[in-house]
Amino acid sequence: RRVPSTVNLLTLTQDSGLAVNADNILYLRVEDEAGAFSPIVQMPDTGSIWHVKAQTARILLIKDMPLNEFTQAENYFVSAMDTLSYDVLDIKSNDGNLIPKIVNPMFIETLRLFEIVIWSANRGNLSSDNANFDLAQNSLPFYLQSGGKLFFTTGLPNAEVQGQGDLINFAPIDSLSTCTIALIPTGISLINEDTGYPVLTSSSLLQRIRGINITPPAQVVYRLPISTACQTNTIIAIKDAANSPRNILMTMPVYFLYGNASASKDLFRKIVINEFGYR
Template sequence: MTYISYILIMLGVLLISSCNETLIHPSDNQPPNTTLFLDSIRNQQNSRVYVSWSGEDTDGMVIGYIFTWDKKNWYFTRNNDSTFALQVESSDTNFHFSIAAIDNSLKQYPYEGERIEFVDKNNNGFHDPGEDFPQLHGAVDPTPANLFFPIKNSAPIIAWGNDTTAKSSLSVALPDTTFAFATFKIFVTDPDGDATIESIEWSMNDSTQNANWKTLPKNTRLFNVTIKDGLLLNANNAIYIRAKDIGKLSSKVLRYPSTNKTWYVRAAKGPILLIKDCANKDIDNFYSRALSLIGSNTFDGRFDVLDINTTRTADAPAKTIPPFINPMFIESLNLYSAIVWYTDKSPSMTLAQQSLTPYTRSGGKVLFIADLPAPLSEDMRTEIRDFSPIDSIGSSEVSSDPLAIRNGTEFIALEHGGTIYPNLIKERGSVLVYPLYPKANAKPVYALPVGTKWQGTPILGVQDDESTMIFLHMPLHLLNTNDQAIKLIERIMLDEFKIR
């Protein structure tokens, strides 16, 4: 074989070898390309933005994407679009969105939402062109698509109640006149996300920038106002409130009451609150007169009257009752040392159940004089048992005869180891009563005598063992022969409750 022939044979072998290499080892994987449908947005957007994207791969298919809003944190997704809620950190903020397609050359793919690490070659904390994502092994577009979002900060929204509707605001409106404790409920939100709310500020009787604006925690939705906070007594008041976000934008200033209404705060005249739960003016006059006379006129002009009957309807409590029993109504009761609560046959027992136990636990004293309807519902029996020293009430009245308890009948005061109460004599009217059964630690204080129209000596008055509540099921205004019923109220207030 000549030298030239040898060279030609070797060249042929190399050519064949080169062709075989081409067939056996195809060219390297080509990365995909990524497209965003807009490359910029000129008009400012709100903080919720919709973004869509797509990818193409010349030698395969696109399986997923990685995206970022800060060039630091990249996340995997298989979606082609999404709505993002952006965190606004100043009055206006520019956001930079980047996304890169991933092809089908990987053996294993990240899970949805998985954070993808990159090699930060220059240690600047941001992903820069040419920096690899090791987990993706070259399957990712090295030139991500980008979109810039100028985001406009939106001011917070504040309203009274649970939402921004007029119905919600009305549901939390206070009575036109209140005592020196008020509870307000507010709704606060922000179109940019509630996490952007920084604070809630309020001021009493002044809405200027120089007012004494006080700050509430940003999650506050219920708050109270007292004299210490600037309530003016025996005067009209107004409260102003606003919310601020982290971009220092403020909501509108909300005023309570609205500009065409008034909110009057009255001071307590003295230590006793008389609660009128009755529609009979004769009964009203009896209790007002009694409190004015007892203790040689000690409390004349030194008690307040709360009418919870006149504006009450079948569907709603009286307009004098605040929307928040706890704490507003209970704390209003706590402004007084003692309560005299009298009812007709439509008593507000649910309100008594909700408020009187926390009131007595706080040291308050209660004289409760109840007239009861017939029949007496199980719900009302439960309510009475919950707040009073009564364990149970008879299934029926002591007599079905409205004249069974005749004029001149004596209601016997029972010895109970405390203040001696006077016997009371019925002087007029019709008296229908149920027998009461005291709780184990309570003491009976009044009973009917033995009679032919009823069995035994039904108990009609009970006092708890701590002398915080006396429950009487007797119409005192009909038992006031020789002003003995007034004398009873005097002994309870002065001697038993020690009110001064």
């Protein structure tokens, strides 16, 4: 395939010779005005390949939790999203080597293939537990600006970081709570401030939970009950608008809120179908 010399961004498709669900190598050479050709170069480097996976759904689940919790998370999503079709992108395995090296445009354009992105991460108590906030901040604003819909669920790091943009520039929050709840035991039910959402119950011990502070038009979805550590109803889930939201943030790992399997199914029906309008 000939490419004009003025092109600086190229999207490859099956029409370009891309093999789907297979390993691929891109070979390039340059022809000058006299018709002479340069040596052939390949991308990626010698000994490496790109594996191209076919898109099969309009929903993308990003797995950003520690490897030792993959099975638990997978079991949760298989059950909670049993009536929904979704593709999965693992950004944790192999020390993150499955993340495209060039975030803009490679990773961003991957997200834009999907109508809805569900980004699921872990507790945030250790560096290995943290969501990949750098990747999220460098990609999700562009995805949302192009019309994408996002449910981001993660714990927050131990560091007492303040300000909307320090960790999260992709959700409508004012700041992170300065108060930390040391422990949330199993069997604690969230307060569904938005009564259209089901009551979720913790199914695992959760440590160092922090809330978020918001300003209108963001709406509170869930709070925690008043604790001895934080004498307030800590906000742990919000959406960017009361009606037809496109951005929902939860500061707890959703797969640890599996005390009621039916409520978990109802949660994703509410978010994906009722809120995001998936059909």
